[in-house]
Amino acid sequence: MSAGRLLSVLLLLQTRGRMSARVIADELGVSVRTAYRDLTRLQEAGVPVWAEPGRGGGYQLLDGYRTRLTGMSEGEARALFFAGLPGPAAELGLAAEVTAARLKLLAALPTGLREEAARTAAVFHLDAPGWYRERERTPHLALFVDAVLTRRAVDVRYRRWRAPQEVHRRLRPYGLVLKSGVWYLVAAGTTRIATYRVTQVLDAAPCDERFERPADFDLGAYWTSCLDDFQARRHTGTATIRLSPRGRRRLPDNVPPEVVRAVDATAAAVGDDGWVEAVIPTESIEHACGELLRLGVDVEVVAPSELRRAMADTVGVLARAYGSAVVTTGDGSRPGDVT
Incomplete structure (x- = not known):
């Protein structure tokens, strides 16, 4: 049950007066059955919602009843938009306002809705930064x-x-x-x-x-x-590559989604060992080389020649750094033949 949706039903009744369950459902994008269930939950939470049957009837709040969000400052009102984003709110300098706004909002809710909101807040957490990097410093x-x-x-x-x-x-x-x-x-x-x-x-x-x-x-x-x-603007060219079965499985962890989609759309079997050949979008020779090298021996660049040469040059430098020599056959065999 969404505490936010219950609050939306309550505010709809408060601002518009009598409404049918069908109209409430349409406003919130839910089924009529869900609207009925939400209205029942409001009644169970102590909100004085009453129904008038018959043509032109509907649901409305008891005359004079209003939920109040009192004592809220301008900063706290702004902070409500970040109530579910404590990290970003703190970066924006709104941590204290978010806390105060949340407390005032909860205090204004009926007991049942307050408990529902608390249960919801306890089981969701948002951490915006991606993995493998620290939060950026933003002094300005x-x-x-x-x-x-x-x-x-x-x-x-x-x-x-x-x-x-x-x-x-x-x-x-x-x-x-x-x-x-x-x-x-x-x-x-x-x-x-x-x-x-x-x-x-x-x-x-x-x-x-x-x-x-x-x-x-x-x-x-x-x-x-x-x-x-x-x-x-990002992709300025294409490359033809060959991938082993393991390389294709590793693809989503090493390249952007658009490259994975391109492989899925263009992959064609080469031989009977599970390798496939596909055409992928590229940003630049340097960028594609760095990206594809993550797949090691599970990828081979077929074209363009500039990218194939960049891959070979990089592998050669690595081989020399580790005291080995790369055997260049020129026959299109798959990479990995190092002596």
Whole structure:
């Protein structure tokens, strides 16, 4: 049973008055049976919900009954959006507000719903950062939070990947995005809206300039379009590879999902030993070489020749480092013949 959905039913009845179970179900995207069950649970929790039968009837709260979220500050109201994200809330400087808002919200609920909410909170935990890396330090994050909320421009010194690596920008922050434990600032610069990794900001200072965010700007839609554009620009070529059965099993742990999907879509058997040949997307020769080397002797690059040569050169360097020599046959045999 979702405590959040029960609260939604309660607030629907409070704000709209009498509603049929069918209308409640449609509003919440659940079945009518589920709506009836939620209404019963509200009654069992002590909420004065009563039903009026017949045509034009429905469910409504007893006159004068209202659930109250009292004494909530502006910061605590904002913090409610991060109530399930204690780590990110702390990074944004809202840890205390989240705690206070949660306590006030729980205190305002009827006993039954309070217990349901407590049970739900006890069995779910979100840890945003990915495995094998530490949480990034974001000393300027709080400044950007304030800039987003107050619509104040910020002067930054930013480190980017292309030359010149360090640039100065005046940014008008439109929003912040947390992606796999990494914070990104979406902001308008001089000519366009762009995305900036917060940890790459070397210096930041607020300025007196105020701005208005465009009324039609949608942060979620912008981020989705950025991801789509990134994927479209990311892969600039293709490679033909051969994989052993073990290599194919190891593939999901070593390459991105789009490479796995490409193998699944194009794999064709070569011989009767389980090896397959497939065409995969690549970002660059250097990147593909590093990615495919993770599979060791379970992969062979067939084409392009530049990638095959890069793989052979790298394996040769490794063999010399470990005191062995690579036998190059040139007959297309599978890798792994080292003497």
